[in-house]
Amino acid sequence: MFCRNCGKEINETLNKCPFCGEPILKIKIKSYLLESILAAIVCNIIFGLIALYYSIKVKRALNMDMIEEAIKTSKSAKKWLIISAIAFFVELLLLIVSLFYSNV
């Protein structure tokens, strides 16, 4: 990662930048990259891909040290992951219902 103050490359295990002394942010921002890929494959391809789009944006924002942007896009990725999970259960429910009625 890079220091937010001086821009020099620093080791993220440190608490302070060795060059200028700027404290290093320790907040973990989840990108949901793996979850999004799984959601696209298992749950719902469209909603999963939207989540994946946001998770890639989170990664990009983190690389550019845009913390606020990363937090915002991380929330969007999570929202679309939940939507794809809901869509999955609705589809499953519809499948069960249609199977039930076709057997009657």
Ligand SMILES: [Zn+2]
């Ligand atoms: Zn620095």
